[in-house]
């Protein structure tokens with residue numbers, strides 16, 4: 001069953017006197033245990049598709065369902081609640097808070113959810129992403145690759161059903177990019193999370209289960225990467 005099912009989603013933006021069609025009846029299905037790449041030229045609609053998946057942008061037409069809940073007509077409150085409960089996000093820039101140490105970057109998500117902080121879970125996740133024993137370090141001392149590992153651990157704090165990532169390797173060299181994508185692969189295989197990653201790096205597609213190509217706001221699925 002699809003964790004995320006976007007069907008026929010259309011999103012337009014006003015552009016002076018005309019309208020830009022960012023998504024044109026786009027589809028995206030992502031199942032549990034699936035690592036799904038979203039690729040396409042600059043301006044093709046990838047980020048808009050991810051914003052629809054993350055319940056940040058509401059399509060003008062089409063449907064969006066997450067873990068079986070149809071959300072096309074959901075209000076802001078329900079979308080925010082669904083996002084907090086079910087979705088983890090890894091951004092292009094890692095969005096870390098410079099004043100906090102590595103562990104606190106994860107614990108802040110507990111605060112945001114109104115939960116008691118879970119330092120043991122945070123440390124376990126840090127160990128899982130290859131940062132065992134580094135919870136007390138200042139975030140600014142970490143390399144770009146290490147910071148993205150923290151961002152992945154942070155996105156997993158809430159045990160999401162859906163993990164979304166927008167160009168998570170764009171600031172990394174080739175070796176670090178591959179090891180980050182391989183970490184996503186391991187996380188998907190171990191936790192069963194459904195994961196969609198926007199990437200422009202086609203050399204990483206061999207790690208993916210499915211590739212959706214976005215062209216002028218339309219999507220086309222390649223069943224497997226190779």
Ligand SMILES: Nc1ncnc2c1ncn2[C@@H]1O[C@H](COP(=O)(O)OP(=O)(O)OP(=O)(O)O)[C@@H](O)[C@H]1O
Nearest residue numbers: 013014020021022041042043044045046047048049
């Ligand atoms: N807020 C906005 N206002 C107006 N037009 C927008 C807005 N956001 C996106 N667009 C337009 O919608 C289209 C799709 O943009 P989108 O950012 O989704 O593409 P993308 O594939 O993610 O591009 P890139 O790879 O360069 O990040 C583009 O033509 C873009 O200019």
